[in-house]
Amino acid sequence: MLVPLNWLKEYVEIDVSPEELGEMLTMAGLELEALHYRGKGLEDILVAQIKKIDKHPNADRLSLCIVTDGTTDYNVVCGATNMKADDKVALATIGTLIPPTDKFADGLKIKKSKIRGEVSEGMLCASNELGLSESSDGIMILPDDVVPGTKLIDALSLNDAVFEIAITPNRPDCLSIFGIAREVAAILGKTLKAPEYSLKEEGEDISSIIDVKINNDEGCLRYSCRYIEGVSVAESPDWLKNRLESCGIRSINNVVDITNYVLLEYGQPLHAFNNDLLKGKEIVVRYAENEEVITTLDCIERKLTPDDILICDEEKPVALGGIMGGLNSEVTESTKNILLESAYFDPPTIRKTSKRTGLRSDSSYRFERGVDPNNVVNALNRAASLILELAGGKLSKSEVDVYKKEILPSEVNVSVERINRVLGINITSSEIVEILKSLEIEIVESDDSLLKLLIPTFRVDITREVDVIEEVGRMVGYNNIPTVTPYVEMTTNEIAPSRKMADQLKQTFISSGFYEAVNYSFEDPELIKLFNSEGTIKILNPLTSESSDMRTSLLPGLVKDLQLNLSRQVGDVRLFEAGKVFMPTRDGQLPKEEKRFTAISTGKRQPEVWDNEDINLFDLKSIITKCIETITHSSDISFSKSTEIKFLHPGKSSSIMIQDTEIGFIGELHPDYSEKLGIDKTVNILDIDLDKLLKHYSSDYQFTQLPRYPSVRRDISLIVDNNISAGEMIKKVNSVSELVEDAWIFDYFQSDTLGKDKKSVGISILLRSDQKTLTDEDANKVQKQAISELNNSLGAELRS
Numbered sequence: 001m002l003v004p005l006n007w008l009k010e011y012v013e014i015d016v017s018p019e020e021l022g023e024m025l026t027m028a029g030l031e032l033e034a035l036h037y038r039g040k041g042l043e044d045i046l047v048a049q050i051k052k053i054d055k056h057p058n059a060d061r062l063s064l065c066i067v068t069d070g071t072t073d074y075n076v077v078c079g080a081t082n083m084k085a086d087d088k089v090a091l092a093t094i095g096t097l098i099p100p101t102d103k104f105a106d107g108l109k110i111k112k113s114k115i116r117g118e119v120s121e122g123m124l125c126a127s128n129e130l131g132l133s134e135s136s137d138g139i140m141i142l143p144d145d146v147v148p149g150t151k152l153i154d155a156l157s158l159n160d161a162v163f164e165i166a167i168t169p170n171r172p173d174c175l176s177i178f179g180i181a182r183e184v185a186a187i188l189g190k191t192l193k194a195p196e197y198s199l200k201e202e203g204e205d206i207s208s209i210i211d212v213k214i215n216n217d218e219g220c221l222r223y224s225c226r227y228i229e230g231v232s233v234a235e236s237p238d239w240l241k242n243r244l245e246s247c248g249i250r251s252i253n254n255v256v257d258i259t260n261y262v263l264l265e266y267g268q269p270l271h272a273f274n275n276d277l278l279k280g281k282e283i284v285v286r287y288a289e290n291e292e293v294i295t296t297l298d299c300i301e302r303k304l305t306p307d308d309i310l311i312c313d314e315e316k317p318v319a320l321g322g323i324m325g326g327l328n329s330e331v332t333e334s335t336k337n338i339l340l341e342s343a344y345f346d347p348p349t350i351r352k353t354s355k356r357t358g359l360r361s362d363s364s365y366r367f368e369r370g371v372d373p374n375n376v377v378n379a380l381n382r383a384a385s386l387i388l389e390l391a392g393g394k395l396s397k398s399e400v401d402v403y404k405k406e407i408l409p410s411e412v413n414v415s416v417e418r419i420n421r422v423l424g425i426n427i428t429s430s431e432i433v434e435i436l437k438s439l440e441i442e443i444v445e446s447d448d449s450l451l452k453l454l455i456p457t458f459r460v461d462i463t464r465e466v467d468v469i470e471e472v473g474r475m476v477g478y479n480n481i482p483t484v485t486p487y488v489e490m491t492t493n494e495i496a497p498s499r500k501m502a503d504q505l506k507q508t509f510i511s512s513g514f515y516e517a518v519n520y521s522f523e524d525p526e527l528i529k530l531f532n533s534e535g536t537i538k539i540l541n542p543l544t545s546e547s548s549d550m551r552t553s554l555l556p557g558l559v560k561d562l563q564l565n566l567s568r569q570v571g572d573v574r575l576f577e578a579g580k581v582f583m584p585t586r587d588g589q590l591p592k593e594e595k596r597f598t599a600i601s602t603g604k605r606q607p608e609v610w611d612n613e614d615i616n617l618f619d620l621k622s623i624i625t626k627c628i629e630t631i632t633h634s635s636d637i638s639f640s641k642s643t644e645i646k647f648l649h650p651g652k653s654s655s656i657m658i659q660d661t662e663i664g665f666i667g668e669l670h671p672d673y674s675e676k677l678g679i680d681k682t683v684n685i686l687d688i689d690l691d692k693l694l695k696h697y698s699s700d701y702q703f704t705q706l707p708r709y710p711s712v713r714r715d716i717s718l719i720v721d722n723n724i725s726a727g728e729m730i731k732k733v734n735s736v737s738e739l740v741e742d743a744w745i746f747d748y749f750q751s752d753t754l755g756k757d758k759k760s761v762g763i764s765i766l767l768r769s770d771q772k773t774l775t776d777e778d779a780n781k782v783q784k785q786a787i788s789e790l791n792n793s794l795g796a797e798l799r800s
Contacts, residue, residue: 001164001165001167001174001175001180002036002162002163002164002165002246002247002248003162003163003164003165003177003180003247004038004160004161004162004163004177004243004246004247005018005021005160005161005162005163006157006160007177007243007246008177008180008181008184010193010195011177011178011181011185011192011193011194011195012181012184012185012188012190012191012192012193013188013190013191014184014188014190015188016188018035018161018163019035021163021184022035022163024184024187024188025163025165025180025183025184025187027477027478027479028183028187028474028475028477029168029171029474030165030166030167030171030174030180030183031165031166032163032164032165032166033164033165033166034164035161035162035163035164036161036162036164037160037161037162038158038159038160038161038162038246039152039153039158039159039160040099041097041098041099042098042099042130042152042153042158043151043153044092044093044095044096044097044151045090045091045092045096045098045125045130045151045152045153046069046090046091046092046093046148046149046150046151046152047069047088047089047090047091047142047146047147047148047149047150047151047152047155048067048068048069048074048088048089048090048091048124048148048149049067049068049070049086049087049088049089049148050065050066050067050083050084050085050086050087050089051066051067051068051073051085052065052066052085053065053066053083053084053085056077056115056116056118057117057118058116058117058118059115059116061079062077062078062079062115062116063077063078063079063080063081064076064077064118065077065078065083065124067089067091067122067124068148069091069093069148069149070147070148070149071149074091074093074121074122075118075119075120075121076091076120076121076122076123076124077115077116077118077120078123078124078139080124080126080138080139081138082137082138082139082141083124083138083139083141087141087142088141088142088143088144088146088148089124089125089139089140089141089142090124090125090130090139090140090142090152091122091123091124091125092110092122092123092124092125093110093121093122094110094111094112094121094122095109095110096109096110096122097109097110098110098125098129098130099131101128101129101130101131102128102131102134103126103128103129103131104129110122110123124139125139125140126138126139126140127140130152132158132245133245133250134250142155142156142238143155143238156238156242157239157242158242160246162246163180165180169369170460170461171461172267172366172369172370172371172458172460173267173372173458173459173460173461175267175365175366175369176263176264176265176266176267176268177264177265178194178195178265178266178267179267179458182439182440185438186435186438186439186475187475189438195265195382197381197382197385197386198385199381199384199385199388199395200388200395201395201396201397201398202394202395203227203228203229203394203395203396203397204396204397205396205397205398206225206226206227206396206397206398206399206400207398207400209227209281209396210225210227210281210282210283210339210400211281211282211283211400212225212282212283212284212285212400212402213282213283213284213285213402214285214402214404215284215285215286215287216285216286216287216309217404217405218346218349219285219287219309219321219345219346219349220285220309220321220343220344220345220346221344221345221346221373221403221404221405221407222343222344222373222376222401222402222403223283223285223341223343223344223400223401223402224341224342224343224376224377224380224399224400224401224402224403225283225339225340225341225342225380225399225400226339226340226380226381226384226395226396226399226400227275227337227338227339227340227395227396228337228338228340228384228387228388228391228393228394228395228396229275229336229337229393229394229396230336230337230392230393230394231255231335231336231337231338231387231391231392231393232391232392232393233253233254233255233331233332233333233334233335233391234253234254234333234391235251235253235254236251236253236254236257236390237254237390240254240257240258240261240390241257243261243264244257244260244261244264247264249264249362253331253332253333254387254390254391255272255331255335255338255387255391256272256331258383258386258387258390258391259271259272259340259383260362261383261386262379262382262383262386263362263363263366265382266375266378266379266382267366267371267372268342268366268371268372268375268376268378268379269322269342269362269363269366269367269371270340270341270342270379270380270383271319271325271340271341271363272331272338272339272340272341273318273319273325273329273331273338273339273340273341274329274330274331274332274335274337274338275337275338275339276335276336276337277318277328277329277330278313278318278329278339279313279314279315279316280313280314280315281314282313282314283311283312283313283339284311284312284313284314285309285310285311285312285321285343286309286310286312287306287307287308287309287310288304288305288306288307288308288309288310288317289304289306290304290305290306291303291304291305292304292310292317294310294317294319294320294326295326295327295328296320296323296324296325296326296327296359297324297325297326297327297330298324298359299327300359302320302357302359304320305356307349307352307353307356308320308321308353308356308357309321309322309345309349309350309353311341313329316328319341320353320357320359321343321345321350322343322345322349322350322353322363322364322367322368323350323353323354323357323359323361323363323364323367324359324361324363324364338387338393340380340383340384340387341380342376342377342379342380342383343376344371344373344376344407345367347367347368347369347370348368350364350367350368351364351368354368369460370460371458372456372457372458373403373407373457374407374457374458375458376401376403377399377401380399381399407457408457409442409454409455409456409457410454410455410462410463411444411452411453411454411455412453412455412462412463412464412465412467412468413450413451413452413453413465414450414451414453414465414468414469415449415450415465416428416429416432416448416449416450416451417449418465418469419432419468419469419472422466422469423469423472423473423476423481424481424482424484425476425481425482427472427476428448429446429447429448429449429451432451432472433446433451435471435472435475435476436451436453436468436471436472438475439459439471439475440456441453441454441455441456441459441462441468441471442454442456451468453468497694497697497699498595498690498694500697500699501631501690501693501694501697502578502595502597502690504627504630504631505578505597505627505631505688506576506578508623508626508627508630509574509576509599509623509627512574512623513574514574514575514576514599514601515574515575515576516575516576516577516578517557517558517561517575517576517577518577518579519551519554519557519558519560519561519577519579520547520557521550521551521579521580521582522539522542522543522547522548522549522550522551523547523549523550523551523556523557524546524547524548524549524556524560525548525549527556527559527560528549528551528552528553528556530556530647530673530676531552531553531555531556531559531647532552532553534552534583534584535552535584536549536550536552536584537549537550537552537582537584537591550582550591551581551582552581552582552583552584553581553596553598553687554577554579554581554596554597554598554687555598555600555647555685555687557577558575558576558577558598558599558600559600559677561573561575561600562575562600562602562679562683563677563678563679566679566681571602571603571604571681572602572603572604572607572615573600573601573602573603574599574600574601574603574615575599575600575601576597576598576599576600577597577598578595578596578597578690579595579596580593580594580595580596581593581594581596582594594689594691595689595690595691596687596688596689596690597664597687597688597690597693598685598686598687598688599620599624599685599686599687600683600684600685600686601615601619601620601683601684602614602615602679602681602682602683602684603615603681605619614681614682615684616682616684617652617666617667617668617684619684620666620684620686621639621666624656624666624686624688625637628656628658628693631693631696631697631698632658632693632696632697632698633698633700633701633702634658634696634698635734636658636659636731637656637657637658638657638725638727638728638731639654639655639656639657639666639725639727640654640655640657640725640727641653641654641655641723641725645665645667646670647669647670647673648665648667648668648669648670648685649667649668649669649670649671650670652667652668653665653666653667653668654666654667656688658693658696659696661692661695661696662692663688663689663692663693663696664686664687664688664689664692664693665685665686665687666684666685666686666687667684667685668682668683668684668685669682669683669684669685707768707770708770709768709769709770709771709772709773709774710768710773710774711741711766711767711768712766712767712768712774712776712778712779713764713765713766713767714764714765714767714779714780714782714783715746715762715763715764715765716762716763716765716783716786716787716798717747717760717761717762717763717798717799718760718761718762718763718787718790718796718797718798718799719754719755719758719759719760719796719797719798719799720758720759720761720790720794720795720796720797721757721758721759721794721795722750722757722758722759723757724794724795724796726745726748726761728794729745729761729763729790729794729796730743730744730745730763732786732789732790732793732794733763733765733786733789733790735789736782736785736786736789737767737782737785739767739768739769739774739778739782740765740766740767740782740786741766741767741768742765742766743763743764743765743766744763744764745761745762745763745764746762746763746764747760747761747762748760748761748762749762760799763786765782765783765786767779767782
């Protein structure tokens with residue numbers, strides 16, 4: 001909204017600069033978007049008087065004008081035709097710089113020149129050339145009472161600052177000059193002066209002239225009007241045109257301009273009907289019939305719906321209520337008698353009609369946000385007084401005012417203690433009372449703890465205690481509220497063991513070159529069935545058919561990720577995912593949620609290395625073994641051959657065991673499955689049940705001192721059956737004595753010379769005591785115990 005400073009000063013004393021006032025308004029919630037100085041750049045434009053006009057001897061469309069500024073005469077060549085001798089005009093003399101405008105995008109410097117052979121010593125200016133209007137029919141013709149030689153900005157009161165303020169939708173009370181003045185008065189602690197006017201009622205009683213009937217009480221809550229006869233519709237005086245133009249409104253005629261002036265002044269839309277074009281003595285406010293038609297003032301025929309409000313005479317619609325008047329009752333220069341309307345319409349109804357019709361006007365903009373229903377008659381009388389002053393005529397006695405259900409000020413109670421607590425300030429009850437009074441909020445009762453308030457009807461945004469607190473905060477000034485660091489009691493929560501364990505797994509795999517993947521919990525049912533035959537869980541409203549089932553394994557998502565990478569020529573892929581899977585249950589129960597950790601790998605062990613090997617199953621085994629040992633602080637981990645998982649290679653897969661509990665599996669993807677999935681590489685897979693692994697999680701770290709005594713190594717070569725795993729043999733060796741510190745496979749050999757289904761396995765045993773240096777006798781004794789245990793439990797024979 002555009003707010004001229006000089007107009008604002010008529011209602012409140014302002015003793016700060018425009019820039020300071022703009023900052024204060026912004027801090028009070030009325031954001032200043034721009035500050036314009038209307039006469040800026042026009043300081044050198046003078047008022048001049050035309051002494052003589054002759055035709056240009058060499059151009060039919062040009063004139064030779066002699067003008068004077070009261071002391072000097074100037075010869076000016078002009079192309080306009082709307083002037084005559086003795087007219088007062090705007091003169092730009094040689095050297096004057098006209099600022100950039102729509103007419104002169106880069107500005108214009110006036111120079112002495114010859115136009116068709118005649119000297120021109122300046123330019124007679126049009127309003128659009130000076131940026132004072134959007135268009136012009138000729139040069140500016142100034143009022144007769146202005147004095148030649150006077151600066152134009154002084155003669156037309158253009159030396160004014162105009163605030164461009166962003167009004168939020170909840171503040172319709174500020175969609176007026178008087179509303180902004182009310183805010184300024186409260187901010188500066190000044191007294192607000194209301195516009196003064198008087199009415200001279202010389203006409204007949206209005207009851208004998210017009211009657212109003214409201215047929216839609218919910219759409220139109222109040223309708224008032226006055227009748228003025230014998231008006232003279234003409235051009236508005238310059239002060240009125242200047243006021244409207246400074247607010248961005250084009251002047252039409254004195255009557256229409258007055259309705260716009262009061263709209264800007266009070267925020268109350270008004271409309272003037274040409275009463276001579278109205279039929280009958282009755283005005284009816286009603287809803288439109290379906291597809292009823294009205295032609296509005298913009299000459300557009302509009303089809304209406306039963307939700308739209310019409311103002312009608314006894315025969316036809318004459319206005320689209322709250323939005324725009326009808327063309328069939330327009331005020332023109334021939335109008336003699338007018339009916340002046342002021343009303344209050346239901347905001348949602350006006351908003352819907354305006355949006356549906358695409359017709360937005362200054363009236364609808366205010367009505368749809370909510371005008372003050374109790375200022376309807378005051379604005380009506382203000383406009384009537386201005387019409388009598390500027391257009392003459394006789395005003396009827398009294399006004400018609402249909403107000404069936406009065407809208408009263410609302411009651412709100414507010415706690416002084418809560419105001420201080422919410423705002424973080426310390427302000428007394430009496431100080432709060434003064435602030436609220438400055439905003440015209442009535443104090444019904446007050447004491448040191450509680451205030452009972454009556455909220456004026458123009459403040460539609462104040463309905464609750466917190467709204468009043470906001471008003472106090474605005475007036476105190478948000479920048480005056482002290483900044484206090486809030487007290488927050490710091491607490492440290494123990495990280496859940498499941499989270500610690502999962503983080504350890506992730507970090508170990510990341511350090512081994514793996515990337516974490518995050519996939520959706522719903523997957524392609526065909527892909528799920530490929531890796532799980534226990535059934536699936538259907539989603540009732542899937543986004544696509546390819547994501548219609550809840551996942552029962554993390555493998556489908558990781559396999560799709562692998563396929564995507566391979567299709568993009570990324571051949572070395574290492575991915576893992578930790579997440580939930582959803583296992584079906586019986587009898588319609590909710591699915592069982594299990595936490596899993598799954599990894600998948602393929603490609604080279606080290607990229608771009610000559611003669612490099614592929615990452616294999618034993619690389620993955622090494623990583624997970626290290627993980628589990630770190631998590632459980634135990635080395636009781638074993639791998640037993642698995643034949644039950646159909647999508648794993650039968651000879652290259654195993655179950656992962658901790659003590660006697662199976663916690664997952666590891667293996668190569670079966671070649672048949674690789675072919676089905678279009679993967680021509682060896683794919684290694686690992687899957688861990690995190691809930692089962694959690695049962696073995698240990699956060700207790702035990703530290704031992706560095707060995708004081710040397711170790712002793714013994715190697716043994718044994719012949720065992722092919723179905724005996726190396727892990728079983730190592731486990732047996734580790735169990736024979738406390739002196740066994742470590743054991744590992746150092747040799748593996750398989751040949752028919754060893755016997756059918758036999759193999760040779762070499763085991764190294766590292767022995768150490770923390771009490772003494774072991775002798776050969778001590779070491780040989782443990783070696784014999786290991787051989788005996790392997791022979792008795794696994795049938796192993798010492799190789800000769």
